[in-house]
Amino acid sequence: MRRRIDSLIGQVVAANAVLVVLTLLSATLVAGLRLEGRQLAVLMMAVALTLVVNVWMLQRRFAPLDRLIREVEQVDPARPAEARLARPDERIAEIDRLARAFERLLESIERERRRSGQLVLRAQEEERKRLARDLHDETNQALTGILLRLEALAHDLPAQLRPRVVELKQLVSGAMDELVTLARQLRPAALDDHGLVAALEAQLARLRSRSGVAAELLVSGEPERLSPDQQSALYRIAQEALTNAQRHARATRIEVELACSGDCARLTVTDDGVGFDPTSDADGGLGLRGMAERARLAGGELDLRSAPGSGTAVSATIPLLVTHDGNGQLTAAALTGDTER
Ligand SMILES: Nc1ncnc2c1ncn2[C@@H]1O[C@H](COP(=O)(O)OP(=O)(O)O)[C@@H](O)[C@H]1O
Ligand SMILES: [Mg+2]
Incomplete structure (x- = not known):
């Protein structure tokens, strides 16, 4: 009333x-x-x-x-x-x-959501870069120093004490390996030094040697047109999709495809594993949501295809900036993605 x-x-x-x-x-x-x-x-x-x-x-x-x-x-x-x-x-x-x-x-x-989301992701990547560098340069250097001193000590010690030093050296080496893995997970140097393709290649090589899964990378088009932020986003999406394929899928083959042509870039991670029903939990887990959010903040979208028994394909499509100068040539801004910033 x-x-x-x-x-x-x-x-x-x-x-x-x-x-x-x-x-x-x-x-x-x-x-x-x-x-x-x-x-x-x-x-x-x-x-x-x-x-x-x-x-x-x-x-x-x-x-x-x-x-x-x-x-x-x-x-x-x-x-x-x-x-x-x-x-x-x-x-x-x-x-x-x-x-x-x-x-x-x-x-x-x-627009504001996307802008602030990108700023947060950029800050997160910068922080990870700094942490990875500190871990690699400082902590790892300190451990290398300890290793060298242990070696010198082994020479000076009586023979019956040497096995203990060898044991210590193994512990230190193990810690150094873990540190390098951690630093790489935080922010692979290859991504900053050589770009997305090199970082993906290195990631797949490690996956092959660690798990024996047949993993390959197919690249087409011009991946150099991706901006640093876009490369970071696609790398993180691939990282999560590969972790899922190893952790949940029991896959024997994983294929990563990066295609950059026309006005969009598409990264697809396909596995031949057990698959799952993506509709059973409409919002997905944190990993799936994180991938979708990253793709969205990069102006694109995530497509997930899977069914029990028939593997999984995760595909992120993001727009590539194409600007032309008067002569119809791609400008440097478009090639470096600087206009995005
Ligand atoms: N490649 C895949 N193969 C099989 N199941 C998957 C795959 N990716 C995701 N899943 C399923 O979707 C769920 C949610 O994944 P995700 O959001 O990454 O969370 P988490 O990996 O932390 O469990 C997983 O628990 C798993 O059941
Ligand atoms: Mg996951």
């Missing part, structure tokens, strides 16, 4: 009802009429009819506004980019403006 009275239509009809009754009353008074019986009933019916027509017309005029409100209420604030407001056949200037203003608002929210 309260809702009806609060609604815009309710208020306009109430105001109209007051106006009609007041007008009729004053007209009757001015004309000196004394309404009785049937005349009064006819007048009341005319007033009621006027109000019914009024309500009907107002409802028709306000229907697009009602629809717009319902659509706006259904927008998921976490996914503003997916919101599409339907354009009614019967367009009303004010409502159209409202819808366009709302769409612009959603677009700017999405």
Whole structure:
């Protein structure tokens, strides 16, 4: 009840009802009429009819506004980019403006979300780079120093104590190996020094030697057109997809394909493992969500295809920036992806 009275239509009809009754009353008074019986009933019916027509017309005029409100209420604030407001056949200037203003608002929210997400990811990669460098340069150097001193010590010690030093040396070597693995996981130097293709190649070589899985990389197009941020994003997506293929799929073959041509780059990781039903948990785990979020922040999307018994294919597609100079040549900005920043 309260809702009806609060609604815009309710208020306009109430105001109209007051106006009609007041007008009729004053007209009757001015004309000196004394309404009785049937005349009064006819007048009341005319007033009621006027109000019914009024309500009907107002409802028709306000229907697009009602629809717009319902659509706006259904927008998921976490996914503003997916919101599409339907354009009614019967367009009303004010409502159209409202819808366009709302769409612009959603677009700017999405832009801001993407920009701040990219800043967070960039800061995260920088921090990982710093940590990996510190681990590699400082901690590893210190361990190398310990190893060298242990070797010198082994020469000076009596023969029966040497096995203990050898044991210590093995422990230190093990710690150094773990440190290098950790530093590489944090941020592979190959990614910064030689780019995405080299980093993926190195990752697959390690996977082959560690697990014996047949893993290969296929590259086509011009991967050098990917910006450093895009390379980081695709590398992290590949890293997670490869971890999943090893951890969950029991795959014997893994194929990574990187295709960069036209206006998009696509990275696909395919395994021949046990597969799973991606719809069983609509939002996926943290890993799957993280991959989708990275692809989205890079302006693209993630496609996941899998079914129990028929392997899994994870594919991230992101846009490549193509800008041309007057001669139709790709500019340096497009080649380095600097225009993205
Ligand atoms: N390549 C794959 N093969 C089989 N199952 C997979 C694969 N990738 C993901 N899954 C399934 O999807 C689930 C969610 O994956 P993910 O989000 O990466 O989380 P996590 O790896 O931490 O379990 C996994 O637990 C697994 O059941
Ligand atoms: Mg995972």
